[in-house]
Amino acid sequence: MRALVYDGKSLFLRDDYPRPVPPSGEALVRVRLAGICNTDLEIARGYMGFRGVLGHEFVGTVEECSVGNEARSAVESRLIGQRVVGEINAYCGECPTCRAGRITHCPNRTTLGIWGRDGAFAEYLTLPLRNLHLVPDDVPDEVAVFTEPLAAALEILEQVHLRPTDRVVVLGDGKLGLLVAQVLALVGSDLAVVGRHREKLDILARRGIPTALESEAEGMSADVVVECTGRPEGFAAARRILRPRGTLVLKSTYHGQVEADLTGLVVDEITLVGSRCGPFPPALRLLQRGMVDVRPLIGAVYPLTRGVEAFARAAEPGALKVLLQVG
Amino acid sequence: MRALVYDGKSLFLRDDYPRPVPPSGEALVRVRLAGICNTDLEIARGYMGFRGVLGHEFVGTVEECSVGNEARSAVESRLIGQRVVGEINAYCGECPTCRAGRITHCPNRTTLGIWGRDGAFAEYLTLPLRNLHLVPDDVPDEVAVFTEPLAAALEILEQVHLRPTDRVVVLGDGKLGLLVAQVLALVGSDLAVVGRHREKLDILARRGIPTALESEAEGMSADVVVECTGRPEGFAAARRILRPRGTLVLKSTYHGQVEADLTGLVVDEITLVGSRCGPFPPALRLLQRGMVDVRPLIGAVYPLTRGVEAFARAAEPGALKVLLQVG
Numbered sequence: 295m296r297a298l299v300y301d302g303k304s305l306f307l308r309d310d311y312p313r314p315v316p317p318s319g320e321a322l323v324r325v326r327l328a329g330i331c332n333t334d335l336e337i338a339r340g341y342m343g344f345r346g347v348l349g350h351e352f353v354g355t356v357e358e359c360s361v362g363n364e365a366r367s368a369v370e371s372r373l374i375g376q377r378v379v380g381e382i383n384a385y386c387g388e389c390p391t392c393r394a395g396r397i398t399h400c401p402n403r404t405t406l407g408i409w410g411r412d413g414a415f416a417e418y419l420t421l422p423l424r425n426l427h428l429v430p431d432d433v434p435d436e437v438a439v440f441t442e443p444l445a446a447a448l449e450i451l452e453q454v455h456l457r458p459t460d461r462v463v464v465l466g467d468g469k470l471g472l473l474v475a476q477v478l479a480l481v482g483s484d485l486a487v488v489g490r491h492r493e494k495l496d497i498l499a500r501r502g503i504p505t506a507l508e509s510e511a512e513g514m515s516a517d518v519v520v521e522c523t524g525r526p527e528g529f530a531a532a533r534r535i536l537r538p539r540g541t542l543v544l545k546s547t548y549h550g551q552v553e554a555d556l557t558g559l560v561v562d563e564i565t566l567v568g569s570r571c572g573p574f575p576p577a578l579r580l581l582q583r584g585m586v587d588v589r590p591l592i593g594a595v596y597p598l599t600r601g602v603e604a605f606a607r608a609a610e611p612g613a614l615k616v617l618l619q620v621g
Numbered sequence: 622m623r624a625l626v627y628d629g630k631s632l633f634l635r636d637d638y639p640r641p642v643p644p645s646g647e648a649l650v651r652v653r654l655a656g657i658c659n660t661d662l663e664i665a666r667g668y669m670g671f672r673g674v675l676g677h678e679f680v681g682t683v684e685e686c687s688v689g690n691e692a693r694s695a696v697e698s699r700l701i702g703q704r705v706v707g708e709i710n711a712y713c714g715e716c717p718t719c720r721a722g723r724i725t726h727c728p729n730r731t732t733l734g735i736w737g738r739d740g741a742f743a744e745y746l747t748l749p750l751r752n753l754h755l756v757p758d759d760v761p762d763e764v765a766v767f768t769e770p771l772a773a774a775l776e777i778l779e780q781v782h783l784r785p786t787d788r789v790v791v792l793g794d795g796k797l798g799l800l801v802a803q804v805l806a807l808v809g810s811d812l813a814v815v816g817r818h819r820e821k822l823d824i825l826a827r828r829g830i831p832t833a834l835e836s837e838a839e840g841m842s843a844d845v846v847v848e849c850t851g852r853p854e855g856f857a858a859a860r861r862i863l864r865p866r867g868t869l870v871l872k873s874t875y876h877g878q879v880e881a882d883l884t885g886l887v888v889d890e891i892t893l894v895g896s897r898c899g900p901f902p903p904a905l906r907l908l909q910r911g912m913v914d915v916r917p918l919i920g921a922v923y924p925l926t927r928g929v930e931a932f933a934r935a936a937e938p939g940a941l942k943v944l945l946q947v948g
Contacts, residue, residue, distance in 0.1 A: 391865065399865030399889065453890070529883060538718065538726035547884045554881040556856060557874045559895035562726065563780070566893035568886035 297347045297416035298601035305338050307601055314412060316420040322358040323378060323421060325620040327435040328414040330608040331443060332468060332524050333547055341549040342408055349415035350382040350407040353429060353438040369423060377429040379441040380421040381574055382406040398571045415601055415618055427574045430582045439617060440588040441577045447473040449572030450520060450543050458482040463514060463535050466522035467494040469615050470545060474522055476586045479503050491612040497590045520545060526552045538562040543569050591615045624674045624743035625928035632665050634928055641739060643687040643747040650681040650705060650748060652947040654762045655741040657935040658770060659795060659851050660874060668876040669735055676741035677709040677734040680756060680765040696750060704756040706768040707748040708901055709733040725898045742928055742945055754901045757909050766944060767915040768904045774800040776899030777847060777870050785809040790841060790862050793849035794821040796942050797872060801849055803913045806830050818939040824917045848872060853879045865889040870896050918942045
């Protein structure tokens with residue numbers, strides 16, 4: 295099959311990549327549409343030490359399920375031929391972490407296109423059946439493909455009690471920042487988004503969300519700051535805005551460490567909350583109800599065959615979401 | 622008056638330091654006994670850029686109150702001649718931070734012996750009346766002098782919901798670590814303390830608190846880790862023990878920044894909580910009820926006249942609390 299592969303040095307298209315065979319409990323999914331995320335760009339720079347097929351944001355069609363005979367008919371009638379999105383962490387379900395309900399942190403997990411498991415920039419992928427969620431008929435592919443990053447944005451509301459009276463600043467107008475801002479705006483908080491690209495901020499401004507360029511952020515103060523810049527400097531920038539005893543939500547992942555003022559966190563009694571993957575069902579509900587508008591976030595759609603070019607486009611400063619049309 | 626002064630370069634005893642005059646709303650307190658804290662050692666190395674009389678842990682006697690005539694008799698009968706301990710942050714009470722109840726974070730604050738206000742290693746200090754707390758008669762000076770650091774330990778319980786079923790590790794067997802451990806043990810959590818000094822850990826072991834040397838901490842895992850090592854390396858050590866989605870409480874303050882893996886906080890969805898000054902009334906209650914045993918934490922008592930020597934002793938590896946007898 296066709297697949298976009300990273301071999302530890304470069305990213306290239308292969309036509310002869312072996313089609314995956316779903317192990318027991320997993321489904322074979324034919325990928326329809328996939329999205330390029332900043333994490334993919336970081337992985338293609340060496341983050342996580344991953345080798346294989348990249349990609350973890352997708353919508354696809356279930357072609358085959360590997361289940362025991364007794365379960366086959368039930369699963370097949372529910373899933374085969376259906377459009378699905380998939381949670382990216384394949385967990386063991388048996389370790390203490392899983393049994394405590396923290397399945398996305400299972401120490402035995404593999405993660406689609408990120409850790410130990412080939413990803414979605416290919417004609418086929420496999421994922422455990424329990425990771426799949428049906429896409430409602432009225433949610434088209436180009437909307438459903440945002441389920442995974444929207445779930446990651448919703449993870450903030452899973453972790454932090456955001457009050458309608460809170461002053462909230464989202465730092466970063468990248469792909470994730472634009473989703474995070476729309477999610478946090480739902481709660482009615484006093485929200486502002488600080489970014490670098492007027493045209494991207496305008497997507498939010500058109501929805502009534504206050505925005506500012508970094509140069510205009512001087513003197514801002516917030517109860518909660520969400521750091522989505524994707525850059526190490528974002529941490530210090532967030533701290534300058536955050537009030538004492540405020541909450542700093544970290545969403546950025548990048549290669550390398552940061553010189554951080556941890557003593558400052560103690561003196562100002564800051565709460566830092568690292569935030570990663572989130573819940574799919576509420577993400578699908580928000581997409582179906584049209585509460586989050588993802589279409590303006592699409593910057594370009596490339597066929598998988600032009601995947602390398604698509605990556606270059608996604609890496610340009612100010613790029614919006616680049617999608618890969620696969621099926 | 623006699624005072625132990627840091628001038629930005631060195632620490633020395635002065636006999637001719639001007640006795641402070643309490644401004645309106647403040648009390649003149651004759652210091653009886655004071656404690657040397659790690660923060661004092663850091664300040665004497667340049668932390669905070671402080672110059673003046675060091676010291677913020679004390680018990681003293683109120684000698685004079687500067688209040689309007691109408692309030693004088695009430696305040697005098699309540700305070701003059703009484704033994705008190707004092708909260709160290711003198712706040713304005715009028716800014717938005719104070720009005721929001723976050724008085725220890727008032728941007729206009731001065732802090733006893735730390736920031737903009739002479740401290741307790743002197744015959745006299747001044748503090749606002751509202752910062753003072755009466756010491757119960759049955760709490761002797763050498764116990765009461767621990768109120769401030771014990772309050773700082775209690776701040777953890779103000780900020781974090783510690784469950785009796787949580788696995789908790791306190792990193793560091795320094796002066797603060799030994800208090801933090803005793804406070805967290807009150808909740809009944811599955812607690813262990815990791816340190817470097819067998820003889821200090823034994824103080825806790827004798828109270829039934831499990832302890833381990835750093836070399837024995839391999840393979841530990843905790844829901845909550847409290848970092849009290851006072852060293853930059855403590856952060857990475859705490860992360861190795863903390864489970865995903867765990868809570869890392871930071872208590873250490875030191876000069877300088879730390880190379881930190883912030884992306885790791887995102888991937889493991891860690892909550893970091895910076896924790897500083899805490900509430901005095903519960904600290905006094907615990908001391909009065911004998912729920913925390915501070916006497917074994919006293920390593921030495923020096924007269925103020927030998928304050929420089931006392932600092933050297935307090936800076937020795939493995940030192941317990943060094944007290945300065947002033948009055």
